[in-house]
Amino acid sequence: MGGKVTCTLGEVKNRADFIVYWGGNPAECHPRHFTKYTLTQKGRFVPNGRKGRTMVLVDIRETPSARAADIFLQVRPGRDFEVATTLRALVKGQRVDEATVAETGLTLAQLQDLVDRMKGARFGVIFFGMGLSMTRGKHMNSGAILTLTAELNAFTKFVCMPMRGHGNVTGADVVLRWTTGYPFGIDLSRGYSRFNPGEFSTVDLLVRGDNDAALILGADPGATMPQPGIEHLARIPTIVLDPKVTHTSRLARVHVTTAATGISAGGTAYRMDEIPLPLRPALVSPYPTDEEVIRRIREAVARKPAWVPEPGGLLEPVARPV
Amino acid sequence: MLRITGGTIYDPANGVDGVVRDVCIAAGKVVADVEGGRTIDATGTIVLPGGVDVHTHVAGGALNFARGLMPEKQRVARKFLRTADRRGGLGGLTPTTFATGYLYAGMGWTTVNEAAVPVLSAKHTHEELRDTPIVDKSCLLLLANNEILLDLLEAGEVERARDVVGWLLWAAKVYGVKAVNPGGVAAWKWGKNASVMHEPVEGYEKLTPAMIVSGLARLVDELGLPHPMHLHCNNLGNPGNVATTIETMQALEGRRAHLAHLQFHAYGGENWSTMRSGAAEIVEAFERHPNLTADAGAVLFGDAVTVTADGPWQHMLHQLTGHKWGNLDVENETGCGIVPYVYRDRHVVNAVQWAVGLELLLLTKDPWRMFLTTDHPNGGGFWRYPEIIQLLMDAEFRRAQVRRLPEAAQSRIVLGEIDREYSVYEVAIITAAGPARALGLTRKGHLGVGADADVAIYPSKPDADGRLFTYPRYVVKGGEIVVEEGEIRQVVDGREYVVRPAFDAAIEEYLRPVFQKLYTISFDNYAVEPERVRDAEIRDLPEPS
């Protein structure tokens, strides 16, 4: 089994001499990534900055990020899993079928060269974006990168990191883990947390129409969900907390305008490498913060007769702790 | 106000060994006497100070990483259903923060020491400790691979190093210093390790693990920290590491130190096929070094999750077992690795490990120096402490377990020949009085007047499994009854212990540029804001000696 081998961004800045971006366009989507953390920064053990680093971009189209790369590998849409799986085999010196490899848009020679460079690196890192994790294969595409990275450590130092989307996804992920034990796709209806992406994850709930209400915070599913999901949001009581009008707020029953976190509301954000950063608001907002609105909703709910989960099912025998 | 009457008191710190008398509580403290208030009839029970866990991993980036890494373990974990006044949670090997509080208190433990905190993510650790109810908490800062510090030690700038340590401790709002595999984690940043005490660390000219050990121990003493340097020795888990551990004891040159989870550092033999217990040698050396305390880090058969800053060891374990592997290197400071593990009684190496933990506890004559831990969750869940206590208190039961081990294992251990049986008094020492003293928590681990009113009241007869200490009748925390008949009755908040060492404030002018060169966040965002720590009890330390 693979796992997850990663680090904080400073490790990349100070050590990485080989940097792969896969399925992302940092130049446009994470504009400061190159300069602040990865590419052009001079690092403790990479005193020459950009000159001391090799950058590879793997993507389905030649984005502006390609100009920053030393090597651009254009993979056919939806073939990332095949490429990563081939790399896993090559890393271990296994034979692969050249003709089938070619169907990915990359040649065996190109992939073998990439593997040789990866193994030759002193400290390598792979950043994988939503072009990988949100396309056909989803979690298995990410899984392929995670496993490849773990396996490379038999040869040299290698780490990887996901580049997540808008909002503080990482923060939600971190907090949910210590409060419920799981990062996302969590159900609390039986009085304790259960985890099953595909069953409890938002998009699946909405598309199946399993939920009869929705409270939406720091996200705009109305812009990204499949149509059945959007229709369900419009059908049920949907409440949106957002500083601005969004696709979701338009179809919601209630839209509470809140102060923009980080600009006019404080708090803590977790960076993509799970480092907590305090947010210091620069402006004052006439609107309440998300936190305040949620707290007031909780207080209002607390005045109603409390729902307390009842045991009695056989699903999770509450035995001696294991 | 509360009076606990009729119970048999075991309070080793005050020399009380099984005396029937009242414990009186007012305003969260033990007092000489009270008028009125509730009375608990403790007749036929044994009354101990609330347990103190000197070494555990219950909060912060590493443990939270582990939570996300193994949903299959949470799925089978104990469930705490939400009630009107209690939040829900999951138990298991990486419990959610709320469940951590319930599980410790539910067993009679009221103080825990989180043993591994990087400065960079200390804010996160404190957020989790804030959400860990009932128990009081302290935590230790990972420093033995902090590159700013290692550079100063390499350069021999001890004065400045001391100010840096002082500044970092206060920046992180922690209670003490932790050293994990000194130099080895830094080396791991290049995929290397540091398992030889007197060879320079990868990337350094002179600096050796031994120099880091002695240097850091010295700084800790000079800063006058209440808890000595908390040391996870080099070469963890490897056959023959007895030698490394003894070299480390010598490297300390008589300075104070607490050796963590000693079980993992007490193996003889040359390789996995000849690996045997080195407990006798370790204890012999340990007793020659009165400057040291230690905890067992005992392992129990069954599921575990190895969570440690010892990155290189974890990669080894991943390759050994093929189990999933989590690794998180923290810039300039430390790393962490996670690998799920199962200790099997049919597996010779595991059987030896099981025996070594118990041997350390049984061979060490002075219980005030060797404490009960499983290095949770590395050796097994902390909620299994009662199983270890049973093994310590009942030699016959223990031998029966030994006889069930593989022949090959029995020939590599001495556990079968040990007759010692722990008394309740000694149990109170290794679970409460001793750890509290080692941590320098003067109001913990005893029931004398002025002590925090943390009391665990257990039935005097073992339960159906032959165990004491599994289900307390009552647990009192800070004078509040939090557990009754093994059930959580009331959820209170715990405080956090923090030290503020004395250091030259000008050190910031040195640190700021170095920091900005090495790190990726603003120096002004580095330190933990005081308001982030709930109910901090801050202890100001005197000027360095």
Place this chain on the structure above:
Amino acid sequence: MSLTRRGVHIVDTFAEAFGMRAARVVITAATPEWARTAALATTGFATSVIGCKVEAGIEAELSPEQTPDGRPGIQTLFFAFDAEGLATRLVERVGQTVLTCATTACFDGLPDASERVVVGGQVRHFGDRYQASKVVDGRRYWRIPVMEGEFLVEESFGVQKGIGGGNFLILGATQAAALEAAEAAVDVMRPVPGVVLPFPGGIVRSGSKVGARRYKNMIASTNDVYCPTLRGRPGVESLVPEGANCVYEVVVNGLDRASIATALRAGIDAACRPGVVEISAGNYGGKLGKHHFRLHDLLA
């Protein structure tokens, strides 16, 4: 009292047979011919436990509908003194004669037997870790890569009680008449389910007695009392009557008493024909084997 059938005198004696352990091995192949080739090889040199450590024979031919893999097959029976012995022989013989034989596969014929011996689980080692196990419908098989493709053999085989050494003697006026009678007997005995005739052609010309008079270390030696040429020789209590000049023995092993009795009854009846003087049976005074078949009871 005396019993005759079609003028043939049936001696009032009994055949003495022994309790053994039995296994049933089903061999399938691409054609009936290849199945039979493998079956003959694997049951070859298996006449008597004394010299071969196992007794075996072909029990029946199976149509594709009757075999586990839907190919033509042969059903064989193996007999030995105990399960361990049986296991060793089966591993040797399946390994040397079935594994090696073109297109064959090898299945347990007693799947419901509780007592089992590991056969495929041993033979698999020929696969040098390239073999793969496969469980289908609750039964475990091993797939062993071979030059032809893949040899399939079942992990374990059922073992049950069996009986060896059921027999009768045909005493004829001439060698030709005696052999004719014996062949007639074998023809009607072979089709009986649950039995095999382990000797060449099902017939023994060299009946034996336990031990030897002169060679101390012989386990068995020629049955002198039935050797026509020794009649009248001093010291030989010959049992060959007047007019008889040749004796053949027919030996049958089976899974149970009933099937052996059926086979013996049919065989003796078929052997009662002109030129046969007398039908008798071999025994050791009843001391050695616990299964006795009285000829008169069989024919009653």
Place this chain on the structure above:
Amino acid sequence: MIRLVLREPLPVPLEAEVLSPDVMATLAHDAIRALPVFLGKHRRRVDDCFRVEGEKSDEVTIEGDASRVKWIGRGMSRGRLTIAGNAGMHLGAYMSGGAIEVSGDTGDWLGAEMSGGLIRVRGNAGGQVGAAYRGSPKGMTDGTIVIDGTAGLEVGMRMKRGTIAVGGQVRDFAGLQMLGGTIVLRAGAELRTGAWMMRGTIVSLEPIPMLPTFAPAAEYNPTFMRLVARHLSRLGHRVPAAEAEGAYLRYTGDAAVPGKGEILVWRPR
């Protein structure tokens, strides 16, 4: 026999792990009606949602569109469960024995981590048939799942033993990280069949796209396929094995692991 008829369509999912012969076999009528089920976050009685007939039997029939009823037959070890209609997620998960028969479709996680017994689905199944739950080291360890229609993603993910047969096409990642057992795909699969498989057999009667990490070995007629064919024909699924009809092209992989698994693709004469 016990008969449960769903009273009306469910507004939200119903978790009803008590709907299994093991639970009901010994219960009297009233006890069955009082069994707890969970409608969303609220605990209800079985008879709040179902009309109940009969008692004390390990023959249980469920009627109506139960496509939102989860965990039916969870961990069942005996008896017969018949569903006249559809069933929701986790049907027969963890089951160790007995038989489940579904006339309609089922949701995801059908027979997940089962260790024995038979599941027969006349309609289509969702994803993760016989799979391991997220993070678990292994999926189904024995038993048989037969689906007449199609199935979704990750069919047989990490399965260790047992047989899965699917009449219609399956989606991506059939046999993902497979550890053993047999998957028979009578109408082929979409992408990434056998990805990262360690051991085990995937049979496809239709040509399927191959990962670059699978290598063709040989065309032959493995004898064990005759056994599989016979086993499945008894369950109404015809699988060819005879030389006369064609042969199987054997691919080995997944070299990424590297694994000892096989994919057998049928080549008709």
